[in-house]
Amino acid sequence: MTPPGNGAVEVNSLVKRYGTATAVNGLTLSAARGAVTALLGPNGAGKTTTIEICEGFRRADAGTVRVLGLDPVADARALKPRVGVMPQSGGVPGTARAGEFLRLVASFHSSPLDPDALLARLGLTEHARTPFRRMSGGQQQRLSLAVAVVGRPELVFLDEPTTGLDPQARHATWELIEELRAAGVSVVLTTHNMEEAERLADRVVIVDHGAVVADGAPAELTGAERQLRFRARPGLGLEELLSALPAGSAAKESPAGHYLIEADVRPELLATVTAWCASHGVMTEDLRIERRTLEDVFLELTGRELRS
């Protein structure tokens, strides 16, 4: 573990207001060097604002931010060559050709990656001469990722790197992020994609209403709790089943014919449930025991109501 205060990014009690709205409300997080840290949260949770303050685009109203030990605004000149940034969208002139813009940014750096090799790697070789505005959303995203890493940074900020990508492009992006991590680059990304966070992140920080609501490795967040799911004919007497289970268990049918038992799942519990089904002439299908997913944790912590 990285000792506290020595991470790639250290954010302490960060506050940012826009007029009367508070976008970030006392957020504290630490992103370890050489690790992938994922910020997860509903729309409007304050993820992008936090990242943009770390990138030096916005100033904090209160709290401290240190990026590679430096102040993102005061030490901007020293930080820019060391930090790669992929914004949520756009940022490339509509008339610029993909290869041309990537080469431009590469030319600002002293030992950049080969732009052509990077384009090839991200499947963009055929589009090297395509103007940015004529590229598909997924191609624009990949070019934006290429621009973020071409300078061989120590730290990259990726704001929703796979939103709008098809599965092939998403996997190519994931592989590149895994290689960055293997090469010792620190990665801070935001995402809505739970699979992405579970697969890539060493540490997941769940943000809501401008503050951290949970923070840990994916396995720590999903915990050891298990649950039992099965399908059977609709309308089983769940209260009778529950009376046979240990206290504190819960059972529900949603949608009809799909059953979920939340309990301390042990071999005895499994035997009790199957025995109860057998005694009632119930044939179960798709019986399975699973861990909570990150999505379950996320919805539990941030609620189910829709965000703007």
Added chain:
Amino acid sequence: MTTAPGAPGAAPAAAPLDLAPAPGAVPLPRMILAQTAYELRTLLRNGEQLLLTLVIPVVLLTLFSTTSLLDLGSGRRVDFLAPGVLALAVMSTAFTGQAIGTGFERRYGVLKRLGATPLPRVGLIAAKTLTVVAVEVLQAAVISAVALALGWHPHGDPLSVLVLLLLGTAAFSGFGLLMAGTLRAEATLAAANLVYILLLAVGGVVFPLDKFPGGVRSALELLPISALADGLRDVLRDGAAFPGGPLLVLAVWAVAGLALAARFFRWE
């Protein structure tokens, strides 16, 4: 998918990427040159820009020199028109083109994006200025060649011409960037084109200002385009050195434009 290193006949795999951190920026002048070359390339590829910077000035110059559609007073027509069209060329590049281009770059987050690269803002401004100057050199060469072919006989002091052009460029750049950095991109597009047409009409570019009534004329002479066109005419047609009135007017516009742009420009 693995092949022995250097195995003959193996399909060329994508070159491996060495992603290990190796950060560092090249010296500022190299960044500025790279950005300038990039801006020039994209600009010269843009048909609308070429129309604005080259086609319109050359057409106006040729059309009104070779026909008597306009009453240009006594004297050779091309000697009146060439300085005015040079002034128009400066306005089209430093003001109209720069306002529209920068306005859309701001709107599409390009300025912000470049702000995340090692190129500092002062470097970006330097590159934009160099780009404007390079385009103006190209415009001056083409316009002068056409004018000379039409029988133009320029007089006067080259240094005075240079100072007028530089002050004019500074004034128009200041207001172009002020517009780009404060208005929405669509508003900038409309307003920059409108200003271009209005100043073309009333700024003494091709229509002589002495056709306007006295009071109106005195007011129009305070416009930056009139000051630049009149100043260039004083030197190139009449052989004056350092025309004080136009230089003063341009200097005031330049200081005001650049100060307002520095104060109010918003990068995003």
